[in-house]
Amino acid sequence: xxxxxxxxxxxxxxxxxxxxxxxxxxxxxxxxxxxxxxxxxxxxxxxxxxxxxxxxxxxxxxxxxxxxxxxxxxxxxxxxxxxxxxxxxxxxxxxxxxxxxxxxxxxxxxxxxxxxxxxxxxxxxxxxxxxxxxxxxxxxxxxxxxxxxxxxxxxxxxxxxxxxxxxxxxxxxxxxxxxxxxxxxxxxxxxxxxxxxxxxxxxxxxxxxxxxxxxxxxxxxxxxxxxxxxxxxxxxxxxxxxxxxxxxxxxxxxxxxxxxxxxx
Amino acid sequence: xxxxxxxxxxxxxxxxxxxxxxxxxxxxxxxxxxxxxxxxxxxxxxxxxxxxxxxxxxxxxxxxxxxxxxxxxxxxxxxxxxxxxxxxxxxxxxxxxxxxxxxxxxxxxxxxxxxxxxxxxxxxxxxxxxxxxxxxxxxxxxxxxxxxxxxxxxxxxxxx
Amino acid sequence: xxxxxxxxxxxxxxxxxxxxxxxxxxxxxxxxxxxxxxxxxxxxxxxxxxxxxxxxxxxxxxxxxxxxxxxxxxxxxxxxxxxxxxxxxxxxxxxxxxxxxxxxxxxxxxxxxxxxxxxxxxxxxxxxxxxxxxxxxxxxxxxxxxxxxxxxxxxxxxxxxxxxxxxxxxxxxxxxxxxxxxxxxxxxxxxxxxxxxxxxxxxxxxxxxxxxxxxxxxxxxxxxxxxxxxxxxxxxxxxxxxxxxxxxxxxxxxxxxxxxxxxxxxxxxxxxxxxxxxxxxxxxxxxxxxxxxxxxxxxxxxxxxxxxxxxxxxxxxxxxxxxxxxxxxxxxxxxxxxxxxxxxxxxxxxxxxxxxxxxxxxxxxxxxxxxxxxxxxxxxxxxxxxxxxxxxxxxxxxxxxxxxxxxxxxxxxxxxxxxxxxxxxxxxxxxxxxxxxxxxxxxxxxxxxxxxxxx
Numbered sequence: 001x002x003x004x005x006x007x008x009x010x011x012x013x014x015x016x017x018x019x020x021x022x023x024x025x026x027x028x029x030x031x032x033x034x035x036x037x038x039x040x041x042x043x044x045x046x047x048x049x050x051x052x053x054x055x056x057x058x059x060x061x062x063x064x065x066x067x068x069x070x071x072x073x074x075x076x077x078x079x080x081x082x083x084x085x086x087x088x089x090x091x092x093x094x095x096x097x098x099x100x101x102x103x104x105x106x107x108x109x110x111x112x113x114x115x116x117x118x119x120x121x122x123x124x125x126x127x128x129x130x131x132x133x134x135x136x137x138x139x140x141x142x143x144x145x146x147x148x149x150x151x152x153x154x155x156x157x158x159x160x161x162x163x164x165x166x167x168x169x170x171x172x173x174x175x176x177x178x179x180x181x182x183x184x185x186x187x188x189x190x191x192x193x194x195x196x197x198x199x200x201x202x203x204x205x206x207x208x209x210x211x212x213x214x215x216x217x218x219x220x221x222x223x224x225x226x227x228x229x230x231x232x233x234x235x236x237x238x239x240x241x242x243x244x245x246x247x248x249x250x251x252x253x254x255x256x257x258x259x260x261x262x263x264x
Numbered sequence: 265x266x267x268x269x270x271x272x273x274x275x276x277x278x279x280x281x282x283x284x285x286x287x288x289x290x291x292x293x294x295x296x297x298x299x300x301x302x303x304x305x306x307x308x309x310x311x312x313x314x315x316x317x318x319x320x321x322x323x324x325x326x327x328x329x330x331x332x333x334x335x336x337x338x339x340x341x342x343x344x345x346x347x348x349x350x351x352x353x354x355x356x357x358x359x360x361x362x363x364x365x366x367x368x369x370x371x372x373x374x375x376x377x378x379x380x381x382x383x384x385x386x387x388x389x390x391x392x393x394x395x396x397x398x399x400x401x402x403x404x405x406x407x408x409x410x411x412x413x414x415x416x417x418x419x420x421x422x423x424x
Numbered sequence: 425x426x427x428x429x430x431x432x433x434x435x436x437x438x439x440x441x442x443x444x445x446x447x448x449x450x451x452x453x454x455x456x457x458x459x460x461x462x463x464x465x466x467x468x469x470x471x472x473x474x475x476x477x478x479x480x481x482x483x484x485x486x487x488x489x490x491x492x493x494x495x496x497x498x499x500x501x502x503x504x505x506x507x508x509x510x511x512x513x514x515x516x517x518x519x520x521x522x523x524x525x526x527x528x529x530x531x532x533x534x535x536x537x538x539x540x541x542x543x544x545x546x547x548x549x550x551x552x553x554x555x556x557x558x559x560x561x562x563x564x565x566x567x568x569x570x571x572x573x574x575x576x577x578x579x580x581x582x583x584x585x586x587x588x589x590x591x592x593x594x595x596x597x598x599x600x601x602x603x604x605x606x607x608x609x610x611x612x613x614x615x616x617x618x619x620x621x622x623x624x625x626x627x628x629x630x631x632x633x634x635x636x637x638x639x640x641x642x643x644x645x646x647x648x649x650x651x652x653x654x655x656x657x658x659x660x661x662x663x664x665x666x667x668x669x670x671x672x673x674x675x676x677x678x679x680x681x682x683x684x685x686x687x688x689x690x691x692x693x694x695x696x697x698x699x700x701x702x703x704x705x706x707x708x709x710x711x712x713x714x715x716x717x718x719x720x721x722x723x724x725x726x727x728x729x730x731x732x733x734x735x736x737x738x739x740x741x742x743x744x745x746x747x748x749x750x751x752x753x754x755x756x757x758x759x760x761x762x763x764x765x766x767x768x769x770x771x772x773x774x775x776x777x778x779x780x781x782x783x784x785x786x787x788x789x790x791x792x793x794x795x796x797x798x799x800x801x802x803x804x805x806x807x808x809x810x811x812x813x814x815x816x817x818x819x820x821x822x823x824x825x826x827x828x829x830x831x832x833x834x835x836x837x838x839x840x841x842x843x844x845x846x847x848x849x850x851x852x853x854x855x856x857x858x859x860x861x862x863x864x865x866x867x868x869x870x871x872x873x874x875x876x877x878x879x
Contacts, residue, residue: 001498002266002551003286005329029327030309033288037307037326038716039475039554046286046329073321093397094375095315095322173396243719284549300465301458303683305633306715313633342458354456358448366455367633367683373456401633401684 003036004045011129011148014049018146023047025148027069027104030096031112054103054150057081062156068103068149072096072115083157087118087181090166093173103149106135107142110201110240114166114179117206120198121181122162124154139205157183165261166200167253169244176201177245178254180261184216192216197258201250202237211235212258226262230255270330274299275343283330289323290314292330293340301342301370305399312398315371316340322378322397341370344377352422353377356415357408364402372398376412386416431852451681462634462681463651468641468708472501474701475553476711477543477560478721479535482569482790483582486533486542486562493559494545499552502705503560504544506532509700510669516692516758519662526587527756527793529667529696535564536584536755537790539721546701546709569790573729573750576789584755584788593753593761593786601768603782605840608735611744611779615735617819622731623808627724627752630797634683636722637712638695640702648699649676653683656690667696668703675699687796691723691758723795726760727752730808735779736816740830745772749784749805754793759800761786766801769841773809774850775831780840825854829869848874 005026008014017023022044024032036043054069059080066075075081075088076097091100091114105115106126119135126138128147138149163182168174179200185193195216197209211232219225239250267282270292281296290307293299293316305313307326314326317339344351353373356362363369372395379386379394386394391412400408427444429436454460491503506512506528514527531542543560547553568582575581576591584591595601612618638652654660657677665672682689698711713722728751735744749767753760764786771782797803817827829851837845851872858865 001555002284002549004266005268005285005331007332026329029329030324033327033329034308036286037288038714039557041551041555041558048332092309093312094378094394095312095324095397096309098321098323099327172392284551286551294465295467298467299458300461303462303634304464305635305683308715311633311715340458341456345457350456357456358452361446361449361452363452363455364449365632365634365682365684366451366460367462369455370458399633401631401686 001044003043006045006047008047008049010051011049011054011150014047014148015129015146017045017047018148020045025103027101028071028099030092030100031104031108049148059156064154064156066102066152066154068101068151070102071098072100072102072105073098075102081156083159083162084118084154087115087164090114090164090173090179102152106138106149106152110204111176111242111244113206114176114200117179117198117200118164118181119152119154120206120208121164121183121196122154122157123183123196124152127151127153136208142205161185163261163264165257167257175244178202178239178250178257180258182261184221186221190220191218192221199237199254202239202254204240207236209233209236209258216262221262223259223263226259229262230259233258268331270296270333272333272336272338274338275340285331287330288326289316289328289330289333289338290325293325293338299340299342301340303367303370305367310399311368311371312375313368313371315374315398317374317378320378320381322375324397339374339377341373344373351377352415352418353380353412356411356418360407360411360414362403362407362411368398368400368402372400372408376415379412380416380419384416384419386413388413428856431849431856460681462683463639463653463679464634464637464710464712466639466651468639471639471708471710472546472548472701472705473550473553474698474709474711475545475547475550475557476541476697476717477545477557477562479531479538479540479542479562479564481535481564481566482538482571483567483584484535484564485567486531486535487565488563489543490561490563491543493561494543494556497547497552497556497559499548500545500556501548501707502546502701503556504530504546504697504701504704505542506530508704509667509697511667514663514667514692514696516659516663516690517762518666519659522762524587524593524757524761526585527758537792539717539792540755541697544697544701546705571789571791573727573752573787573789576787577785582790584790588788591788593757593764593788595761595765600783600785601765603768603771603780603841605781605842606744606779608744608746608779608781612733612735612746615743616738617736617816618733619736619812619816619819620731620733621812621815622729623804623811624730625725625728625804625807627727627792627794628797629719629722629724630684630686630688631719632682632684632686632688635713635715635718636689636691636694637710638698639708639710640695640698641708642702642706643676647674647676648702649678650695650699652677652679652695653681653685654679654689654692654695655682655685655687656692659690660692660695663692664696664699668700670699670703686798687725687800688722690796693722721792723754723758723793725797725800725804726754726763726794727791728804730805732808732812734812734816736820738820740820740822740827742775742777742816742831744779745777746781747771747783747805749782751784751786751801752791752794753786753788754791755788756793757786758793758795760794763796763801767805770802770805771809772840773806773813774833774848775828776833776837776845777831777840782840823865825858825863826865826869828854829865829872832872832874834874850874
């Protein structure tokens with residue numbers, strides 16, 4: 001039957017509706033309306049919440065709370081979110097960025113979800129009505145949880161400690177071959193003291209490059225210094241194969257692009 | 265089959281209709297209201313041929329539900345020329361041979377218009393970025409980029 | 425744009441008013457104002473949406489089709505299978521005697537590629553058609569498939585199409601199109617160097633921004649108007665007439681406005697089934713490819729493999745060329761036998777070579793049937809030929825442009841397929857390219873001419 005849309009003024013009210021079979025949450029529509037257009041008849045109703053609180057951006061004390069309905073465009077133009085802008089700008093083209101939301105990006109399956117890759121590196125937390133959880137927990141439970149994401153909390157990194165790269169075949173914008181986000185702390189002499197590295201397209205959802213992170217500790221960001229980290233880049237990855245690139249290709253180029261990002 | 269009301273202004277003119285719930289804005293504009301200038305090239309948000317302007321922002325009508333546009337001010341390429349006088353962008357596209365099969369053209373013009381409304385003096389990189397959500401399979405993009413830069417120059421000349 | 429009037433000055437007519445001038449396209453004003461009417465920019469009351477149920481398997485026998493649930497689905501008006509099609513043979517080139525009749529409009533007993541059309545569902549809305557299509561049950565017996573041309577040509581390979589009886593198109597000349605000119609083996613024996621290289625291409629999708637489709641409106645007098653974006657209006661009308669066993673005078677085709685095609689809208693695929701549906705329901709029918717169908721289902725440029733073996737002299741003359749070309753037609757012929765034939769006529773390229781052997785094969789695999797695209801049959805061959813020319817030049821230590829001057833054909837030279845060269849202009853083009861690209865060549869090449877009596 002035709003797709004039904006239900007709009008609620010609060011997440012609490014929407015929760016019950018979302019439990020129904022065939023119900024999907026509607027953020028910007030870039031994934032869900034697309035699926036319906038493409039003939040996914042398992043989607044019978046769309047649930048959305050127009051609470052303006054979900055579109056709020058609140059910056060305080062070096063942290064930002066991004067409402068789940070905040071769009072990529074809103075992040076990209078926010079004067080206090082310059083550190084996040086490269087990742088937000090990497091999503092889609094201008095129109096997609098007006099529509100695509102933070103919440104939606106968290107649920108986007110690879111090859112999409114570039115902003116979520118950045119959030120993973122930044123150790124963000126994900127907020128639902130049930131509480132706040134580390135983003136890793138969110139990704140682990142993503143397929144089964146029916147909780148509506150209401151916000152994401154993230155500590156804003158210093159410019160020099162956060163790097164982000166999206167690689168696509170089509171320039172300037174295209175679907176990801178892969179994306180990499182790296183949050184690195186370094187001592188005065190340049191050695192890496194902590195590393196969080198997130199990868200996109202190396203699994204069906206963003207993942208941490210744990211072996212790479214470990215191999216970077218105590219190293220300098222020079223070609224020799226990062227060699228062990230690059231050698232470990234493939235550990236634990238199961239890249240996707242899709243019309244953009246094969247798993248083989250993604251695995252082959254990952255250390256190349258990771259190396260460029262670390263040396264940039 | 266459930267019908268829902270849709271209501272918005274289209275190119276300055278008030279529209280109110282009933283459509284099947286879940287109808288995309290693209291289909292509502294084309295099939296119900298009769299504005300066929302936005303095109304359905306992919307219905308997945310990748311080609312940009314369905315681009316429209318909603319409240320001054322570039323939007324993909326194929327991924328937008330018509331019933332969520334209540335009260336919005338929507339613009340399409342069909343409404344650009346005023347009183348039969350072509351918009352500078354339309355004139356520039358003609359002069360630069362920036363349209364061949366024409367299917368991407370309405371969407372390109374929408375994306376270019378949003379750019380020029382915000383950035384009257386765009387650099388080439390600005391233009392490329394602004395058009396990065398629109399696919400053209402005929403022109404190779406260069407004539408389109410030149411058309412937008414030419415229209416920007418014409419605008420700035422007229423402004424002085 | 426500059427017209428270089430010094431070339432062929434003695435035979436050219438001047439006083440051209442249009443050639444060489446920039447002229448606006450007649451349809452541009454419609455494009456920039458959104459007034460150009462593509463086929464889907466029309467609406468008809470009571471219009472039905474056609475969704476095609478397609479094979480999920482590369483190669484399978486159809487044991488049974490159950491459309492009962494689909495037919496009962498709310499909004500469904502009709503469901504069509506092979507038995508509903510009057511002449512269930514899909515045959516593009518039968519009108520120019522290229523044939524063959526190896527493909528059906530709706531699959532009958534067997535599917536030979538993933539995506540082959542099996543059941544057409546007609547419903548009041550697109551969504552109802554999609555829902556009903558999901559309820560069609562087809563029982564398949566999956567068969568072994570072959571995706572590689574060389575594998576397909578090996579003995580014991582799965583047979584793609586019983587109609588042919590082997591995995592290649594049988595020309596009147598045998599298993600391939602053949603060109604024999606001079607004595608290649610003698611040429612190779614006399615050559616200073618031999619170079620054999622293999623070139624390959626993948627299928628290439630046209631990906632037009634507008635997808636393939638049509639809307640068919642019954643006119644109420646047994647006549648049907650078909651608004652379509654086909655590139656081949658008369659082919660389509662004539663083939664629809666054959667498939668529907670309907671006189672051509674009952675069909676009125678309106679088109680010519682195409683949102684890009686590049687050869688991808690010549691397959692006559694959507695119109696016959698849409699017209700049949702309009703006839704059987706008495707209602708307008710809309711059949712448009714989704715983006716996924718356009719990319720995966722619609723025919724691509726054929727994958728090709730080209731093996732070129734050349735015998736070349738130290739002084740730059742190619743004295744023998746053997747070309748073996750393989751065109752991957754996919755599961756069905758469509759334009760591919762014609763394309764492979766074009767290739768045979770096109771090799772060995774615009775060069776005069778005394779000993780030539782050409783074999784071009786049209787091979788069947790369980791891939792998406794390929795078809796026309798921008799110079800099909802020739803374009804990939806040119807890629808292979810020109811890379812080979814560069815490699816030969818490098819092999820003998822010669823400038824690649826000068827190497828081509830030495831071998832270029834000229835008026836009067838006999839081509840390998842026994843047509844005399846006429847109107848050759850390769851030499852002049854290369855001279856102009858040398859100037860424009862600032863790639864100087866020796867004076868003697870700049871003095872050459874395509875007229876045999878010249879330098």
